[in-house]
Amino acid sequence: MVLEQYLRERLQHKDLLLMTHVVCGYPSFEDNWRELEIMAEFGVDMVELQFPFSEPSADGPLFVKANQQAVADGVRPADCFEFMRKVTEHFSFKVLMMGYYNTAFKMGHESFIKKLSAAGGCGYILPDLPVEEAGELHALSKPEELAPIVLMTPTNTDVRLKVLGAAAEGFIYAVARKGVTGGHTEMGDDLKAFIAHCRQHTQLPIAVGFGVSQKSDLDFLRGKADIAIIGTAALKAWEDGGEDSLQAFFSGLLG
């Protein structure tokens, strides 16, 4: 797999990779571009581009607002793919589509995969699509070398983690805690045990997200996980004070 190979190569030089998140068209595509330039300057390895959806039921308040504002501003999946194409042509980090399943379902599985591949994306994260329902989409992804990213969570049983491990490609998205995006996560023994538990069911690199927001979180994850996922915290920094604030955020995070 292209994505897994890329991550393994990066991991030879860095002990913890970074994946960040942008909600397409929020506050605007121009702002998104500037955010991505800053992320690139700080050596971000992967970026999720979230396609806005009207019912973002797994997201916390800040991403809910971002999704709904972008939808209200008329941001469409076609605009997001077009933006993705520009991003993948210009930047060297890898890009994933993130969104809700209805976006892919409504345009049709084949069309979704074709457009994602043409835009230079290397995988997708659809948190409301369970693996039982993902068979057709996963099968279509293989010839295009697109990675369907599977989520593992602290509430999953061993039986379930085994099923999830078998379906995964690229890397595992380990959800650090219960709840929606943007809340606080206790970086402690429970999380350490959960990551180790995930390792028993996959050989893939493990990315940890939900509540990862500061330098001490990255220090905690180093040596336990392979990738840290920064979502809400970066958008919050941008909302607080634009470029300067986002730059200061990444300086603090990686300093």
Add this chain to the structure above:
Amino acid sequence: MSLFDFADGREGYYGDYGGTFLPEILATTVEELRLCFRKCKEDPTFWAEFVELMRTYSGRPTPVSYLENLSNKLGGARIYVKREDLNHTGSHKINNVMGQGLICKRLGKKRVIAETGAGQHGFATATMAARFGFDCKIYMGAVDVARQRPNVFWMENLGAEVIAVQDGQRTLKDAINECLRDWVTNMGDTHYVLGTACGPHPFPEMVSFFQAIIGKEARQQIIQEAGKLPDRVYACVGGGSNAIGIFQGFMDDNVELIGVEAGGHGPDSGLHASRLAYKDASVGVAQGFKTYFLQNDDGNMLETHSIAAGLDYIGINPILSDLWEKDRVRFEAATDEMVRDTLKLVMRTEGLIPALESTHAFALAVAEAPKMGKDEVILINQSGRGDKDIFTVADTIEDDHWKAFIKDKAVEYGA
């Protein structure tokens, strides 16, 4: 025919509709709920416990009333009404809620959450929580809180916390999103009492299971009262729980089943909540399940409108989507205007005050009855009572005495 004989590997699917589309974090909780419900469904003593609870607490069986005046006035079919409005808390919602209360007890959970549109489901859930001793939080769109204050008042006084949801369109669908966000956080001690036969499996099946009590009673009663099975059964359809409840009593009979959706301002207005009767909806996946949704070409949900908050929803019961495609259920819509006129007619001729939701079913029956023969029988499900709608109804009929009363009250409260 059983609606719930699933093919191998297709549990939770009705034709192409239904399924379970939830974040992975809920997989274990939903599986636990599915297994608990399965056990209860297979245990005949569980159903007996449920029926006994509804008899002693909610006044079941609710009667079937013959509307002689209305039948004579319209000059066609004989019209009968199943009186779900006579339940405790004033609607059929209590059937599902008390049933899920029993399930919640078996799950060993101490806290319940629920979404509500008109407030009837929230009111019923707050009642159940008080009775069973559960903590209770109700999510309600801010727009609905504004138009259904009397129900909010009762929920709060029954001990529930009511959260006015400010996201999105601020109606029922947004309240469901907020419930899902609560549930992914608190599933350890919390049961989500979903109020209609929508959402992820096993909810459509479970809600239908409890609401089937309406149809079981109604079939026996109509034969006794009318001397025959009905020719047509009418029920309003928002999410579609009262409809699937009464329809299940007549699935194997030669009875026409009619679901009546919210026509709002009419077919081409963009201001309605009619998924199947009008042509604006398409198949999608949202809020945990696959069905017909009012959505645009990108899969983003459209604004909906209805005079009745309880019908103002983007999606529809997946079982009904399947029955509609199989031509087993006919779908029609009643506009806001038809509903206003019908409510006045029913109040004056029969002394009944159906909820604005239920009045949609009456509106279609009133329109079709004159074209039917006098030997034919209509059964309408009056899913709820309308006195909760006093503010909306008083507004639409512009009642001057009511306005004066509200002004006086405002002065009394120091406004």
